[in-house]
Amino acid sequence: MHGAPLPPDAPDPRDWLLYRGYGALLAASGVVTALVSYQVSELSAMPARFLPVEALSAGTGVPLVLTRAGQDIPPVLAGIDAFLPAATAQDWPMRVIEVPDGQHSFDILNPGPQSEAAVLAARDAVLELLATT
Incomplete structure (x- = not known):
């Protein structure tokens, strides 16, 4: 899922x-992908039901790879901080890719070895989770 917010006139992230x-990277490993697309111009406009931690009780344990950028915006980091212990308590199949120096959209804004390593680690985590679930 792409990050938010996006300007109202932004092209569809798909x-x-x-x-x-990313889709091509995973397809090369035999994985079919889909991207959820949504338009939110401000974080405050996101509906409460969007909170990932609340979705855990309604979910089916679909494997999840979460990338945490250490320098992300505070509301995103707070959401991740709430989500991770809740997911762990429910034994949610999950891998977390840590990018300590990454800002929101680091993979776009900060290309380089750290970003490349994070993307490849996420790919490897997806493949591992798919093989074990």
């Missing part, structure tokens, strides 16, 4: 080369 590249 058309972004970044996400098409």
Whole structure:
């Protein structure tokens, strides 16, 4: 799922080369992907039901790979901090990719070895979770 918020006139993230590249990276490993697309211009406009921690009780334990950018915006980091212990308590199949120096959208804004390593680690985590669940 792409990050939020996006400007109202932003192109659909499913058309972004970044996400098409992720899809191609996974397809090369035999994985079919889909990207959830939503338009939110401000974090405050996101509905309460969007909170991932609340979705845990309604979910089916679908494997999840979460990338945590250590320098992300405070509301995102707070959401991750609430989500991780709740998911762990429910034995949710999950891998967390830590990018300590990453900001929100680090994979777009800060290309380099740390970003590349995080993307490849996320790919490997997806493949591992799919093989074990």
